[in-house]
Amino acid sequence: xxxxxxxxxxxxxxxxxxxxxxxxxxxxxxxxxxxxxxxxxxxxxxxxxxxxxxxxxxxxxxxxxxxxxxxxxxxxxxxxxxxxxxxxxxxxxxxxxxxxxxxxxxxxxxxxxxxxxxxxxxxxxxxxxxxxxxxxxxxxxxxxxxxxxxxxxxxxxxxxxxxxxxxxxxxxxxxxxxxxxxxxxxxxxxxxxxxxxxxxxxxxxxxxxxxxxxxxxxxxxxxxxxxxxxxxxxxxxxxxxxxxxxxxxxxxxxxxxxxxxxxxxxxxxxxxxxxxxxxxxxxxxxxxxxxxxxxxxxxxxxxxxxxxxxxxxxxxxxxxxxxxxxxx
Amino acid sequence: xxxxxxxxxxxxxxxxxxxxxxxxxxxxxxxxxxxxxxxxxxxxxxxxxxxxxxxxxxxxxxxxxxxxxxxxxxxxxxxxxxxxxxxxxxxxxxxxxxxxxxxxxxxxxxxxxxxxxxxxxxxxxxxxxxxxxxxxxxxxxxxxxxxxxxxxxxxxxxxxxxxxxxxxxxxxxxxxxxxxxxxxxxxxxxxxxxxxxxxxxxxxxxxxxxxxxxxxxxxxxxxxxxxxxxxxxxxxxxxxxxxxxxxxxxxxxxxxxxxxxxxxxxxxxxxxxxxxxxxxxxxxxxxxxxxxxxx
Numbered sequence: 313x314x315x316x317x318x319x320x321x322x323x324x325x326x327x328x329x330x331x332x333x334x335x336x337x338x339x340x341x342x343x344x345x346x347x348x349x350x351x352x353x354x355x356x357x358x359x360x361x362x363x364x365x366x367x368x369x370x371x372x373x374x375x376x377x378x379x380x381x382x383x384x385x386x387x388x389x390x391x392x393x394x395x396x397x398x399x400x401x402x403x404x405x406x407x408x409x410x411x412x413x414x415x416x417x418x419x420x421x422x423x424x425x426x427x428x429x430x431x432x433x434x435x436x437x438x439x440x441x442x443x444x445x446x447x448x449x450x451x452x453x454x455x456x457x458x459x460x461x462x463x464x465x466x467x468x469x470x471x472x473x474x475x476x477x478x479x480x481x482x483x484x485x486x487x488x489x490x491x492x493x494x495x496x497x498x499x500x501x502x503x504x505x506x507x508x509x510x511x512x513x514x515x516x517x518x519x520x521x522x523x524x525x526x527x528x529x530x531x532x533x534x535x536x537x538x539x540x541x542x543x544x545x546x547x548x549x550x551x552x553x554x555x556x557x558x559x560x561x562x563x564x565x566x567x568x569x570x571x572x573x574x575x576x577x578x579x580x581x582x583x584x585x586x587x588x589x590x591x592x593x594x595x596x597x598x599x600x601x602x603x604x605x606x607x608x609x610x611x612x613x614x615x616x617x618x619x620x621x622x623x624x625x626x627x628x629x630x631x632x633x634x635x636x637x638x639x640x
Numbered sequence: 641x642x643x644x645x646x647x648x649x650x651x652x653x654x655x656x657x658x659x660x661x662x663x664x665x666x667x668x669x670x671x672x673x674x675x676x677x678x679x680x681x682x683x684x685x686x687x688x689x690x691x692x693x694x695x696x697x698x699x700x701x702x703x704x705x706x707x708x709x710x711x712x713x714x715x716x717x718x719x720x721x722x723x724x725x726x727x728x729x730x731x732x733x734x735x736x737x738x739x740x741x742x743x744x745x746x747x748x749x750x751x752x753x754x755x756x757x758x759x760x761x762x763x764x765x766x767x768x769x770x771x772x773x774x775x776x777x778x779x780x781x782x783x784x785x786x787x788x789x790x791x792x793x794x795x796x797x798x799x800x801x802x803x804x805x806x807x808x809x810x811x812x813x814x815x816x817x818x819x820x821x822x823x824x825x826x827x828x829x830x831x832x833x834x835x836x837x838x839x840x841x842x843x844x845x846x847x848x849x850x851x852x853x854x855x856x857x858x859x860x861x862x863x864x865x866x867x868x869x870x871x872x873x874x875x876x877x878x879x880x881x882x883x884x885x886x887x888x889x890x891x892x893x894x895x896x897x898x899x900x901x902x903x904x905x906x907x908x909x910x911x912x913x914x915x916x917x918x919x920x921x922x923x924x925x926x927x928x929x930x931x932x933x934x935x
Contacts, residue, residue, distance in 0.1 A: 352793060376789065379823075384782040384816035391786025394764070394772060395721070396794060399786075414776055415813075419783055423773045424765050 325360055334363035334492025336468030337430060340475035341367050341400060345374060349479060352392055354401045356382045362402040362432045363492060386412040389427045390419035398426060398479070404438070405431030405488055409450030413457075420484045421460040427484045428475070434464075434488045435525055435575030436604070436621070439614040447488075448604045451523075452580025454486040455553045461506065462553040464488040464524030466497045470550065473504035481506060488552075490525045491614075497528050497548075507551045509559035513538065515545030518636055519563040520628070522573040523549045523582045526603075529618070530573045532625035537632055543567075544632065552582055560589045564597045571632055574603040575623055602631050656880045658705065658873055666872045669736070670700040674903055674930045676735035676748075678923050684731075684752040687760065689926075690901035690913045692732030694836035695803065697872040698896055702801055703736045706879035712741035714768035718796060721787050724803035725814075726834060727761040727774030734758050734767070742769030778811025780804060781831060785821045788829035788891070799883065803832045807839030809850040815860075822861030827888035830879075831862070834869065836900035838911045857893040869896030903930045 316323075341364075344351045354376035359365040368375040378385035382403050389399040402408075408431040409416070420427045431450055438445040454462045461483050465471040471489055478485055509521075513534060522530035527548045534546040545567060547559055563570060570590070572583040583601025590597055602622070609617060618624040622631050658666065673696040681687035692699075703709065707720040714737075724733075731751070738748040743758075750756040757766035761775035772783050784802035791798050808814060821829055833853065841847055850856075857864045867878050875896065882892055900914070901907030904926045918926055 350794065352790070373793065376824075378820065379816075381813075381816035381820060383779075383813045384785070384820055387779045387782030387813070388786030388789070388817075388820065391772065391783035391788075392790035392793075393786075394783070395787050395790045395796070396717075397790045415779060415782075418773065418776045419779055422763075422765075 334361070334432065334468070334489070335366065336363075336471045336492065337400075337402065337475075337489075338363045338366035340472040342370055344398075344475070344479060345371055350397045352376060352397050352399045354378050354385055354389060354399065356380055356385050356403045356407070358403055361404075362430065364402060382407045382412050383415050386415035386427075386429070387419045390415075390423060390425045393425035393427050394423070398428070400428040400430060402430035402432055404445060405434035405447035405450045406445055409447055409453050409486070413453055416454070416460070416486070417457050421457045424459055425484060426482055428478060429484070429486045430489065431486060432489045433491055435490065436609045436617050437490045437525065437575070437614050439617055440611045442611055443608045446609055448575070448577045448609070449580075450486075450488060451552055451574065451576050451582065452584065455580065455585065459483055460553070461485045461551070462488070463506065463551050465550055466524060466527035466548060467494045468492060469496060469498045469500050469502070470504060473502060474506075474550070477504045477506055488524055494525060495528050497531060504550070507554050507556060509556040510548040510550065511559065512546040512548065513544065515543040515567055517543040517567060518569045518571060518632060519545040519547065519567040520571045520573060520632060521547045521549050521560070521563065521582065521586060523552055525575045526573040526623060526628070529623065529625040530628050533628035533632060536625070536629050537636075542636055549582060549586075552585055555585045555589060557589050560586055561593060561595070564590060564593075564595045567597075569598045569600070569635055571600045571602055571635055573623070573628055576603050578603045578605055600631075600635050602628070656877055656884065658876045662705070662876070663873045666697070666700045666704055666876060669704050669739075670696040670872055671930060671933070672739070673699050673732050673735060675927060677732045678918065678926055680731050680734065680748070680751045681917065682920070682923060683749075684760075686915065686917050687731050688728040688915055689904070689918070690836075690907050691726055691729040691805075693902045693904065693907065694869065694898035694900045695726075695729055695834045696732060696902070697870050697875055698803065698832060698834065699732060699736060701872050701875040701879055703740065705876045706883065707801065708798070709740060714742040718798055720799045720801065721771040721784075722801045722803070723772035723780050723784060724762075724774060725777050725780035725808045726803065726805040730758075730760065730762040733762065737767065737769040740769065743767060777805070777808045778813040781814055781817035781821070784829055784831070785817050785824070785826060788821070788826040789824055791828060792826070797886070799828045799830060801830050801832065803834055805839070806833055806835045806837065806844050806850055806853065807847070809833070809853065810848045818857065818860040818862065821891040825889040826891045829891040830882060831891065831893040833893065833895050834898055835895050836898045838900045838914065840914050842911060853895055857895075861890060862893045863888070863890045864893050864895060866895045866897065869898035870902055903933045905929060
């Protein structure tokens with residue numbers, strides 16, 4: 313007997329083959345190959361996690377399996393870019409941004425090579441896999457590396473548009489994504505401009521700014537607050553670097569309070585970037601940075617963690633309500 | 641001294657053994673590399689003399705014989721690529737780049753001065769002729785793997801040469817690249833270990849031993865060759881031989897037996913010279929020894 317008895321049993325490869333969480337990455341790259349682009353995609357033993365198995369199956373000659381050798385992968389991607397290819401390399405954000413930080417700085421960013429670094433399963437989205445698999449520092453680290461652009465798409469559709477927009481972008485990019493099971497914020501084919509925030513609502517009581525995985529819940533929270541009568545605006549700050557200064561200044565001009573929401577340490581990420589803009593302009597705005605408060609996450613399934621850390625829609629709404637009521 | 645740059649397009653010769661005239665030229669260029677290193681370090685007042693001196697014949701055989709290059713065309717698409725993990729030996733490479741008209745003489749003469757593109761480590765974004773930046777030891781073989789693999793994907797015929805130090809073998813990433821290069825059958829990737837036996841804190845054997853080097857690379861699936869790294873004729877012959885087989889399906893690792901500080905007696909016996917400065921009086925002694933050296 314070599315098959316499981318119950319159809320409730322499942323195994324990793326089969327599950328991902330039937331319902332791949334992260335289709336968007338492969339789909340976008342397959343389109344670029346079809347358009348004749350010298351795309352090459354690589355991963356470090358995670359092709360079923362990031363969905364690159366789909367790309368692999370279609371373009372085995374353009375796929376590189378690096379094995380559990382992330383640093384080699386990043387340096388080799390830089391070498392590939394140096395001779396004219398457009399490499400996309402993907403692994404868990406925790407390994408990419410922390411384990412390979414120096415390879416990213418020296419070989420990719422300092423060398424100004426157009427490598428696309430896909431850090432997936434970012435934030436605390438790997439739940440009870442624990443701190444080794446969480447990335448709550450990657451935005452801060454990647455943001456401080458010169459020449460590197462940092463983008464956190466909110467969903468698969470936006471990821472595709474980011475990849476399309478990035479095709480001829482001459483700089484290296486760190487693209488921070490989640491598990492690929494994210495609820496959709498955007499319809500398909502909404503063109504993306506690197507460095508431009510996407511304004512969903514304006515507001516005179518509070519402006520919420522979110523990035524990546526927190527866009528969907530923060531947008532829901534915004535809608536709930538607006539339905540309850542508060543004038544709450546919302547900005548999707550998908551590009552964390554270079555940050556859209558004009559959008560932040562405009563938000564600060566409208567509202568006396570800004571709440572940043574990120575699945576990341578409150579130090580150095582989106583909140584830090586917004587704080588830098590506000591402080592350097594000397595704007596009298598009350599800024600609250602919401603996220604992970606400089607600690608390591610508890611162990612729990614992701615949805616439980618989001619509730620615990622007030623990073624789901626309800627939690628963000630509660631956090632914003634306290635701010636509006638002047639309680640915190 | 642022979643006029644620099646007699647060779648317009650190097651590489652791809654028919655005869656595997658260089659002629660006596662070619663050997664004399666390669667020796668002369670190795671000497672040029674050492675003398676220029678002393679001259680440039682006088683500008684910076686600190687530098688890695690001995691790391692260059694162990695590699696001078698390797699540089700000469702690569703840049704004036706083995707590699708397909710075009711004078712004055714550092715961005716020629718089909719050129720062979722070179723990079724080194726031991727980026728601190730770049731001071732010995734820059735004079736060759738100037739000699740090949742990749743960079744201006746004036747730029748060379750401004751080595752390490754404010755705003756000059758030439759520093760202790762090579763920067764591909766600033767220096768024409770530098771195919772990959774380095775400085776953090778251990779990355780180069782990975783980058784070389786990427787280049788060689790991309791070359792194959794793009795249908796290019798160029799070779800990728802990566803020089804690494806023996807101390808560099810202590811970096812874990814080198815062994816990731818060793819696995820990767822062999823697994824992918826990168827036959828146009830040629831590594832060269834400058835096995836001079838020393839690193840900053842002492843001898844490699846004393847710090848963290850890396851022997852047996854040859855057996856390690858063999859076990860990792862690489863074609864290995866051991867050569868006297870100061871016998872420029874032997875190095876050039878080996879490199880020509882390797883290039884003659886364009887159907888190779890394994891990467892190559894050359895273990896070049898070298899002497900750190902080769903050519904200057906008081907440096908050859910003192911590992912402290914990994915980093916240092918020669919007062920003009922000592923520089924004169926070093927120059928005299930190098931001028932007189934006959935390998």
